[in-house]
Amino acid sequence: MNRIHQKLQADKKILSIYFTAGYPSLNDTVKIIQDLEKNGVDMIEIGLPFSDPLADGPTIQASSTMALKNGMTTAVLFQQLKDIRKSVSIPLILMGYFNPVLQYGVEDFCRKCQEIGIDGLILPDLPLDEYQENYEAIFKKYGLVNVFLITPQTSDERIHQIDAASDGFIYMVSSASVTGSQDGFGNNQETYFQRIANMKLKNPQVVGFGISNSETFQQATKQAKGAIIGSAFIKFLTQNGVDKIGDFVKGIRK
């Protein structure tokens, strides 16, 4: 059982935060992770920046472009994280697009993740069938949880397939959108959240996309186990730098 499984068993709603590694500055990665944990965040998605992030809205795109400009690479990120488990114990997930992983070498990438103490991966453009056919064995060999996405358009049949193939949690995309592109949840989301809750999936669900404040966090986690905040946190870092991370987390958990 890895840290993700343990955390998801806890009797509380999970607050997970995404940030782009190498943003605002190249070497902010470790400080951001430590401060998030210190302020009570339950899980972190560390974004490996990509030149062409097609599922992301303008905020995460801009942070990725800046991170790459700052010099972030896969090797640099691994170097920054090499001692992270000496100071941080919450689950850490790497999130990014598949091409940089493919170029690093999928097995080398997974081995490195295990060495560092990364618990899981979210690679939105690595689809279920490709994963199962070519990569599942490698991910499992290195103890990595692979997280799949579902959306309001995903059919029940496919959700059951994804549930069966998952061993951790399901990333529930809140609406048909790229990241960071909506202000609140309406009836459509309520219906969708209820529909998924009624399916009694074996994996807990964590909601992402469109969660930006305490209100949307509450709404998203009424049924789901937790929620992920990305763009709103990146915007906060853009405006406030990395010294007031506690304020952001308190704003969500108030």
Add this chain to the structure above:
Amino acid sequence: MNYNVDEKGYYGEFGGAFIPEMLYPNVENLRQQYLEIMAEPSFKKEFDQLLKDYVGRPSPLYFAKRLSEKYNTKVYLKREDLNHTGAHKVNNTIGQILMAKRLGKTRIIAETGAGQHGVATATVCALMGMECIVYMGEIDIARQAPNVARMKMLGAEVRPALSGSRTLKDATNEAIRDWINNPVDTHYIIGSAIGPHPYPDMVTRFQSIISEEIKWQLKEKEGKENPDYVVACIGGGSNAAGTFYHFLHEKEVGIIAVEAAGKGVDSGESAATSVLGKMGIIHGCKTLLMQTVDGQITEPYSISAGLDYPGVGPMHAHLYKTGRAEFIAVTDDEAMQAGMVLSKLEGIIPAIESSHAFAILETRKFKPEDVVVINLSGRGDKDLDTYIKYFKL
């Protein structure tokens, strides 16, 4: 050896559908239905009718006498430049708009680089009365003002892609994001033989009318269906895919794909993907791709806006890898000179993309009795500015 797509959407090791789950329902729906829809008699009838009456097909296969004399071989031109809207792109947009209607979609999105695919998409949307949004890099909008104006006249909304390098690859990213945001009513008309399966195969099939016609036209003129060579320029590879399609499994036909070397393959300003690319994933497919060692996609360069794409369609990557096609890289200068030669000798001003294909006549030696069919994929009107600047006309 099979050069067509297999059941899983692969050409050898290239292809597939590397898409985020948000796109899965649309792409899967298309995958399940595209072959069936294309095989429907009513679809075929409407498609053929529009190609004939609206596009002006068949496009002529023209024996270029003076060009043949100059290069001492038999050169035929497939005149896609005479199509309505001035290029081969419209073959695909006609097919896809009919597909979109049968899928029940009401809103069309597209990406465009030079604007040719954008114009071809705006055209068919006007024809069918469908809403049309074309994504175009901010830099390309500035470079290709006449095509932007055409799209607007045709009723399309041109949205600038402001991210990344603000050219074709970013316009494609923006179109994909739009599709993620509008999954129910929207169909994405991809303009090249790229993207997640089934797009490369679907676009290739719609463009395959080019090689289908070459076969019977050549039979009339030369008494045989198969030329010794077919030649096409290649960016993403839609005109090349259509030109090669019916010859892929005809062993005696040599296939030549002409890439844009830009200022030289080793200059750092090039779009010669077969030489500079490595296996990677771009816009939903696994293919040869220009990228950094770290897997970040790099920006290609060519004087021709239609060829500066950092990847190449997965079918072409497979043709390259297996050696079925010969890939030749042609520089900006060689292409521009070839465009001038064709203009002077045959009275045809080609699109600069197509000029690349003609440039190989200078360097690649053919026998006097060889029949060489070159796809003249587009006309040069849109490139007059570039020709004027280059030749100081």
